[in-house]
Amino acid sequence: MELSFILLLLICAIIAPRASPLQAKDLGYSSTDLTSDETLLNLFHSWAANHDKPYLTSPETKSTKFGVFKDNLNHIISANKKRKSHWLGLNAFADMTHDEFKRNYLGLNLQKYSDDKASATFMYENATNLPTWIDWRKKGAVTPVKNQGGCGSCWAFSAVAAMEGINQIVTGNLSSLSEQELIDCDIIFNEGCSGGTMDYAFAFIATIGGLRTEQDYPYTMEDGSCQQTMASSFGSEVKRVSISGYEDVPKNSEASLLKALAHQPVSIAIEGSDRDLQFYKGGVFEGPCGTELDHGVTAVGYGMTFNGQEYILVKNSWGAEWGEGGFIRMRRNTGKVEGLCGMYKMASYPTKNKP
Numbered sequence: 001m002e003l004s005f006i007l008l009l010l011i012c013a014i015i016a017p018r019a020s021p022l023q024a025k026d027l028g029y030s031s032t033d034l035t036s037d038e039t040l041l042n043l044f045h046s047w048a049a050n051h052d053k054p055y056l057t058s059p060e061t062k063s064t065k066f067g068v069f070k071d072n073l074n075h076i077i078s079a080n081k082k083r084k085s086h087w088l089g090l091n092a093f094a095d096m097t098h099d100e101f102k103r104n105y106l107g108l109n110l111q112k113y114s115d116d117k118a119s120a121t122f123m124y125e126n127a128t129n130l131p132t133w134i135d136w137r138k139k140g141a142v143t144p145v146k147n148q149g150g151c152g153s154c155w156a157f158s159a160v161a162a163m164e165g166i167n168q169i170v171t172g173n174l175s176s177l178s179e180q181e182l183i184d185c186d187i188i189f190n191e192g193c194s195g196g197t198m199d200y201a202f203a204f205i206a207t208i209g210g211l212r213t214e215q216d217y218p219y220t221m222e223d224g225s226c227q228q229t230m231a232s233s234f235g236s237e238v239k240r241v242s243i244s245g246y247e248d249v250p251k252n253s254e255a256s257l258l259k260a261l262a263h264q265p266v267s268i269a270i271e272g273s274d275r276d277l278q279f280y281k282g283g284v285f286e287g288p289c290g291t292e293l294d295h296g297v298t299a300v301g302y303g304m305t306f307n308g309q310e311y312i313l314v315k316n317s318w319g320a321e322w323g324e325g326g327f328i329r330m331r332r333n334t335g336k337v338e339g340l341c342g343m344y345k346m347a348s349y350p351t352k353n354k355p
């Protein structure tokens with residue numbers, strides 16, 4: 001008994017990775033950058049150069065932006081001092097006030113949404129023998145991380161990533177699909193850069209007979225006019241990837257989300273407007289965040305770290321520099337029924353029949 005306990009400790013000590021590797025290159029700053037106003041200004045200059053910020057030539061803008069940058073850096077430093085299981089770093093959003101960030105990088109719009117329309121069936125309700133972890137990236141069902149830019153189109157990216165997943169699972173082909181087609185054409189219930197919801201997007205895609213590819217209908221980061229409406233008016237030369245419909249995951253149920261995720265990537269909604277999320281760099285995110293949903297993302301797996309932190313793996317649409325290559329691990333099994341940041345409140349996935 002005692003011996004096996006010691007053995008277990010030893011094994012853990014060998015396997016467990018070292019404590020959070022908070023390295024300067026990961027975080028974008030080091031303690032020497034903080035020693036004086038001059039070193040801070042140097043840090044700001046090199047950050048701006050790395051992020052193609054043209055405003056360094058205008059002294060006025062530069063001074064405003066430097067102020068915002070310092071304020072953000074202070075937030076990052078004080079959050080990292082708390083030594084949670086996640087850490088923050090300087091990224092492309094470092095010159096944006098939190099309000100500016102919230103106005104531009106979210107886009108879940110619930111004004112026309114009501115969840116009494118939630119689907120009655122949940123095809124995975126009786127799923128058993130779920131794997132202990134799953135990562136759809138490793139199964140080739142996840143395209144490279146995209147960037148919504150300054151447009152409230154998260155809902156389109158969330159829906160498209162879930163669609164790319166089910167399409168690969170059913171057909172074996174991973175195709176990057178068009179968010180822009182949704183932004184331009186799915187305009188009855190959804191509102192392009194002013195926001196939308198994933199369920200309306202799935203319903204729209206099922207109705208028009210599928211979505212065009214990213215290459216065919218590329219992202220412009222702004223509302224545009226629809227280049228076509230019905231698939232039939234273009235004949236067979238336009239490649240479209242279809243879905244049959246969608247289902248909602250029973251809300252506020254981690255167990256249900258895991259059942260669905262064991263079978264395919266799932267669109268989820270979170271409260272994304274928390275300042276720690278703006279600068280999340282790595283680790284298992286544990287808040288703080290509320291549950292007022294305002295951002296759509298896609299769950300693409302789940303698992304547990306070596307030291308026992310359970311998480312949902314999530315693909316975001318804020319570029320690959322943000323977080324862990326554009327992904328975030330969000331703490332699960334927290335005891336909160338809506339899930340961290342409300343992530344179990346509004347989950348859904350597209351369905352697709354075998355051809």
Ligand SMILES: *[C@@H]1O[C@H](CO)[C@@H](O)[C@H](O)[C@H]1NC(C)=O
Nearest residue numbers: 120121122123124125126127
């Ligand atoms: C799950 O099992 C119950 C009881 O056997 C059955 O009534 C229900 O239809 C099943 N659900 C699905 C989606 O197959």
Ligand SMILES: *[C@@H]1O[C@H](CO)[C@@H](O)[C@H](O)[C@H]1NC(C)=O
Nearest residue numbers: 170171172173174175239355
């Ligand atoms: C997969 O993609 C290739 C190339 O686009 C295509 O020729 C093939 O028919 C696709 N397979 C399926 C099952 O859709």
